[in-house]
Amino acid sequence: MKRARIAWAGAVHDAIEVADAPDQLELLTPALRGTRVPMAEVVWLPPLAPMPAHRPRTVLALGLNYADHAKELAFKAPTEPLAFVKGEASLIGHRATTVRPAGVKNMHYECELAVVIGRKARRVSKADALDYVGGYTVANDYAIRDYLENWYRPNLRVKNRDTCTPIGPWLVDAAHVHEQLGGPGNLRLRTTVDGKVTQEGTTAALIFDVPTLIEYFSAFMTLQPGDLILTGTPDGVVDCPAGSEVVTEIEGIGRLVNFIVSPAQ
Incomplete structure (x- = not known):
């Protein structure tokens, strides 16, 4: 569903x-x-249930989690997940607008499979990890390269700006993905900018797949229902000026449309 x-x-x-x-x-x-x-x-x-007032949503994001993207950026593929935390205020919905700051020279999309945790997960084994997934959605985790100091640990201005992470439009039940789509491990990704295909890939190329990530994170922190894991993007990222229509798609999950605007707009 x-x-x-x-x-x-x-x-x-x-x-x-x-x-x-x-x-x-x-x-x-x-x-x-x-x-x-x-x-x-x-x-x-964003197709996510609201969190209780006492608990913010934890949003975990992966850097360089596709070997081709690491190569594109002239980095060696990591041997351990390169993770950073994002604020929930960065999340916006389908057909919303993302602000490109004035004077920025390189701001690009990142089409990513997003995993929504379905139940409390602590010290979960890789073999059982998918049992803790509630659903999947599409995320577009924009990065502003001008502000980047370290690819391994992006600073806050790169990835945590308001409106920088469109997500949706659908939350697809985990059971549908696992039973009808063969699981999260071989889904095609594609990005178009103003109708032109600029990025294509597949989750089969993830360095650390979904079960591995859940096992890794839950080994040292408790994942709660509603928490998100953004799994990274393949190669093919390009700069997107204000006025661009960016569409990030994942097979069987959805087609997420976003519009980039200037601060004045």
Whole structure:
């Protein structure tokens, strides 16, 4: 099942894809359950349940987790996951706008498979790791190369800016991915900029796959339901000026559209 989170008619709703009407969503809000609304009338939000007030969402992101991308940047492939933490304020939804700071010379997309943790995970083995996944979505983790000091540990201005991480449009149930798509280990990724294909790859090329990452992180920290793991991007990143339409797609997961704007816009 593909789930979405939207704003419509002055309220936030959970919704699902409508198989026989691809331009509509079906609301899950109890009082409006079954109501169909046109996609063109909604504001798409990150397809994630809100966290309890006492706990922020943990967003873990991977650097250089595809060998071809590491080679593209003239780095050796890492022998241990290169992880950094992102703030939840960076997340925005499908068809939202990302601000490119004035004067920046290189700001590029990063099409990534995002893993949503489904239940509390602590010291999980690789063999059991997928049992702790709640679902998957598409993330576009923009990087601003001008601010980069160290590829191994990107500083905050590179990866933690407001609006820098579009995510969605769907949260696809883990069971569907595992049973119908053969799991998260061989999904095709593609990025287009203004309709031109600029990046293609497959999650089969991940250096550290999803089970390995869950085992690695849960060995020293507790993963909670709703936490995110952004698994990295393949090679083929290019600079995107203001005015660009960037579409990041993952086979069976979704097609995430984003627009880059200037601060003035």
